[in-house]
Amino acid sequence: MRKLIGTLVTVGLLFSPSVVAAKSFPDVSEDFWAASSIDVLSDRGTMSGFPDGTFKPNEPVKRIQAAAMIMKELGLEAGDDTELESTDIKEDFPAKDVVAVMEETGIMRGSDGNFRPYEPLSRAQMATILTRAFELQKNEHFYFTDIPRDYWNFTDIGALAESGITGGKGDGTFAPSETTTRAQFVTFLHRATDKLDEREPAERLAGDYSQFVLHNGKLHTLDNEEEAFVTYRELENGEYEEVERVDLTELAFYDKLEESSFVDRQQEIQVVGDSLYFSVRVLENPGEYPEKYRHDLYAYKDEDVTLVEKDAGENVYFVRGEKYDVKNNTLYQNDRALDTVAGKPNPVIDFSGHYAFYKHGDEVRKLNLLNGDRHVLYKGEDLRDIDVFDEYLIILGEEKNALMVYDLDGNIIRKKAAYAGDGNIPEAFIEEPGGLLIAEGVFYNQVEYIER
Numbered sequence: 001m002r003k004l005i006g007t008l009v010t011v012g013l014l015f016s017p018s019v020v021a022a023k024s025f026p027d028v029s030e031d032f033w034a035a036s037s038i039d040v041l042s043d044r045g046t047m048s049g050f051p052d053g054t055f056k057p058n059e060p061v062k063r064i065q066a067a068a069m070i071m072k073e074l075g076l077e078a079g080d081d082t083e084l085e086s087t088d089i090k091e092d093f094p095a096k097d098v099v100a101v102m103e104e105t106g107i108m109r110g111s112d113g114n115f116r117p118y119e120p121l122s123r124a125q126m127a128t129i130l131t132r133a134f135e136l137q138k139n140e141h142f143y144f145t146d147i148p149r150d151y152w153n154f155t156d157i158g159a160l161a162e163s164g165i166t167g168g169k170g171d172g173t174f175a176p177s178e179t180t181t182r183a184q185f186v187t188f189l190h191r192a193t194d195k196l197d198e199r200e201p202a203e204r205l206a207g208d209y210s211q212f213v214l215h216n217g218k219l220h221t222l223d224n225e226e227e228a229f230v231t232y233r234e235l236e237n238g239e240y241e242e243v244e245r246v247d248l249t250e251l252a253f254y255d256k257l258e259e260s261s262f263v264d265r266q267q268e269i270q271v272v273g274d275s276l277y278f279s280v281r282v283l284e285n286p287g288e289y290p291e292k293y294r295h296d297l298y299a300y301k302d303e304d305v306t307l308v309e310k311d312a313g314e315n316v317y318f319v320r321g322e323k324y325d326v327k328n329n330t331l332y333q334n335d336r337a338l339d340t341v342a343g344k345p346n347p348v349i350d351f352s353g354h355y356a357f358y359k360h361g362d363e364v365r366k367l368n369l370l371n372g373d374r375h376v377l378y379k380g381e382d383l384r385d386i387d388v389f390d391e392y393l394i395i396l397g398e399e400k401n402a403l404m405v406y407d408l409d410g411n412i413i414r415k416k417a418a419y420a421g422d423g424n425i426p427e428a429f430i431e432e433p434g435g436l437l438i439a440e441g442v443f444y445n446q447v448e449y450i451e452r
Contacts, residue, residue, distance in 0.1 A: 024053070025038070025042075025049055025053065025054060025055040026053060026054060027054045027055055027056065027057065028055050028057055032057065032183075033183075034057060034183035034184070034186060034187045036190075037183075037186050037187040037189075037190035037191075038055060038057065038183065038186050040190055040194065041069070041073075041186050041189065041190055045072065046069050046072045046073055046189070047065075047068075047069050047072075047186060055182065055183075056182060057181060057182050057183035058181050058182070058183065059181065059182055060120035060121070060179035060180065060181060060182070061120070061121050061179075061180050061181065061182045061184075061185040062117065062118050062119065062120060062121065063108065063115070063116055063117055063118070063119050063120075063121050063125075064095050064098060064099070064115075064117035064118065065182070065185075066108075066121050066126070066129065066180070066185055067095075067098050067099070067101075067102045067107070067108050067117075067129075068095060068098045069185070069186070069189055070107060070108075070129065070130075070133050070189070071098055071101050071102075073189060073192075073193050074133060076101045076105065077097065077101065078097040078100035078101050078104065079100075079104065082097075082100040082103075082104065084096065084099060084100060084103065085103050085113070086099060086103065086110050086113065086114055086115035087113045087114060088110075088113075088114040088115055088116065088117075089115050089117070093117075095117070099115050099117065102115075103115075105132075105133075106132060107129055107132045107133045108129045108132075120179040120180070121179065121180045121185065122176065122177055122178065122179060122180065123174065123175055123176050123177070123178050123179070123180050123184075124151075124152070124153055124156075124157065124174075124176035124177065125180075126180040126184075126185060126188065127153060127156045127157045127159070127160045127166075127176075128153045128156040130160060130165065130188060130189070130192055131156040131159045131160060133192075134163075134192050134193075136156075136159040136160065136162075136163050136165075137159055137162070137163075137217050138155035138156060138158065138159050139155055139158030139159045139161070139162040139214075140154075140155060140158060140208045140213075140214035141158055141161075141162065141204045141205075141206070141207050141208055141271065142158075142204060142205035142206045142207075142208075142352075142353040142354065143157070143158060143161040143162075143168065143174070143202050143203070143204055143205055144157070144161070144168050144172060144173055144174040144205065145172045145173055145205065145353075145354055145370065146173045146174055146175065146176065147174050147176065148352070148353055148355075148391075148408055149352055149353060149390060149391045149408065150390075150391030150392075150407050150408050151176070153176075154391075157174055157176065160188075161174075161201065161202035162201045162202070163192075163199060163201070164191070164198075164199025164200045164201050164202070165188050165191045165192055165199065166188060166191075166202065167202040167203075168202060172205070172370075203320070205319060205320060205353060205354055206270075206317070206318060206319045206320070206351070206353055206354065207270050207271030207272050207273075207318070208270070208271045209268055209269070209270040209271075209317060209351050209352070210268055210269070210388075210389070210431065211267070211268060211269070211431035212232075212431050212432075212433060212452075213269055213270065213271050213276065214271075215271045215276065217233075218231050218232060218233050218243070219231070219232040219233070219234070219240060219433055220232075220269070220276060221269070221431075221433075222263065222267065222269050222276075222278050223245075224263050224264065224267065226247070227247070227248045227249055227263050228245050228246055228247045228248055229245070229246045229248065229276065229300055230242060230244070230245050230246075231243050231244040231245075232433045238434070238451075239434065240433035240434055246303050248263070248300075248305065251303065251304070251305050252305075253298070253305040253306070253307070254305075257280065258282055260282055260283035260284070260286050261280050261281070261282045261283075261296075262280070262281055262283075263278070263279075263280055263281070264279055264280075264281050264295075267279055268315070268350075268351075270316075270317060270318065272299070272318050274301055275299040275300060275301040276299070276300045276301070277297060277298070277299055277300075277308065277316065277318070278297075278298055278300060279295045279296065279297055279298070279312070279314075279316065280295070280296045280298055281293050281294075281295055281296075282294050282295075282296060294310070294311040295311065295312055295313055295314050295316070296309070296310050296311065296312060297309045297310075297312035297316055312325060313325030313326060313327045313332070314326045314327065314346065314347065315347065315349050315351075317351045317356070319354050319369050319370065320354075320370070322334065322369070324338075324351070324356065324369060326341055326347045326349060329341050329342065329343070329347050331347075331349065331356060331358065331367070333369070338367065338372070339358070339360060339365065339367060339374070340360060341358045341359065341360065342358075342359045342360055342361055343359055347359075348385055348386055350386065350387060350388040351388070352388045352408060354368060354369050354370045355367065355368060355369065355408070356369055357377075357386060357388050357393060357408075358386075359383060359385075359386060362379055362380055362381050362383050363376050363377075363378065363379050363383070364376070364377045364378040364379075364383065364386055364393075364395060364410075365377065366408075366410065375410070377393070377406065377409075377410030378395055378397075378404075378406070378410065380397050382397045382402075383395070383396075383397035384396045384397045384427075385397070385427070385429070387429040387436070388408070389429075389431070389436040389450060390450075390452065391407060391408060392405055392406070392407070392408075392413070392450060393405075393406040393407065393408055393410070394406075394429070394436075394438065394450075396426055396427070401425045401426065402415060402416070403415070403416045403426045403438060403447065403448060404416075405450070416448065425440045425447075426438050426439070426440055426447040426448065427439070427440050428440070428444055430444060433452070434451060434452055435449055435450050435451040435452045436449070436450045436452075437449055438450070
């Protein structure tokens with residue numbers, strides 16, 4: 001598909017037979033923030049201005065305009081006798097080949113059988129088509145306060161941020177529903193093609209946090225049974241294959257641990273920078289009752305482990321460099337108490353992006369860690385346990401033995417209740433490479449399975 005285009009494509013008022021240099025656009029000053037990108041792409045014929053000589057940098061870019069620019073930058077052309085799938089593109093449409101290329105490559109898709117060529121391109125749509133066009137690696141880290149994990153193209157926006165093509169709006173948001181201006185799109189396209197050495201990843205809001213975390217395109221977990229970091233890659237059929245196993249007991253740090261130290265079972269780990277943070281529990285009063293533990297925080301990177309903080313607390317989590325942890329059933333930001341967290345023997349809490357989800361009495365609360373806003377998502381006397389898995393909040397409770405699946409805003413997706421009589425009482429969350437097993441009993445028989 002990637003061939004050299006021999007002719008320019010004329011689309012409405014976007015392209016003209018002769019290319020106009022950016023410095024000649026009367027509405028693009030030399031100090032305009034996108035002037036250099038407009039100049040470069042105009043000079044090489046990727047785009048041009050309007051018949052009146054203007055560029056109109058702040059106007060929304062149309063879908064067909066964005067498609068034509070991508071087509072030229074990648075040197076794509078339609079195959080012979082290509083049949084269009086979009087019903088709103090007629091045979092005499094002037095940019096029929098552009099639509100054909102988008103359909104054939106899958107870079108840009110419409111909806112309900114329509115391509116919608118003259119519809120403005122949203123910033124979220126822009127992220128997806130650039131991720132497809134330049135085969136960016138989809139990314140699971142959190143970058144923006146307005147892009148939660150359950151947003152429809154969360155990983156595409158993450159890919160754009162990780163690649164350094166965009167850093168958002170400068171206030172921690174991405175503004176996915178805003179239209180992409182012509183100047184913005186030209187700038188993003190220029191960064192994608194010409195500025196690989198200059199691009200810096202956007203600042204992460206928080207790294208992935210779970211029993212299994214995505215990092216550098218692979219899935220990582222801490223095998224607590226064997227005290228080893230294990231790496232998986234996803235196969236084309238959706239299954240996962242183990243590709244690496246590093247035994248922690250063979251690394252230098254292990255010899256320095258106290259004899260009463262051990263890796264917590266089923267613990268959450270977090271991506272922080274280029275490292276994987278994990279906890280080592282230390283029994284401080286062996287042989288005494290009640291037992292007293294502390295949690296030391298370690299960082300794993302490239303088969304090397306370093307101590308981050310001694311006695312760091314339980315359920316340690318980092319958002320924009322701020323540390324959150326639980327001590328004595330209280331959630332802290334550094335040394336400031338935020339709220340109490342219920343649960344015996346351990347507090348019931350999970351994190352996603354810049355939110356904490358936790359049990360507080362008979363409530364499930366959602367706390368915005370950046371501004372302190374707190375919302376009650378669920379209330380029930382029989383509340384037993386919660387878990388955040390990908391874009392789901394799973395709650396065990398309410399009616400006897402009920403299992404409820406919510407989105408991260410507290411809207412119920414489905415409910416499975418009344419397990420009485422068959423012995424299948426959901427009581428454990430076991431994360432696996434392929435998904436989350438919700439199980440019952442000492443043998444962990446499956447009650448429900450949610451695929452990754």
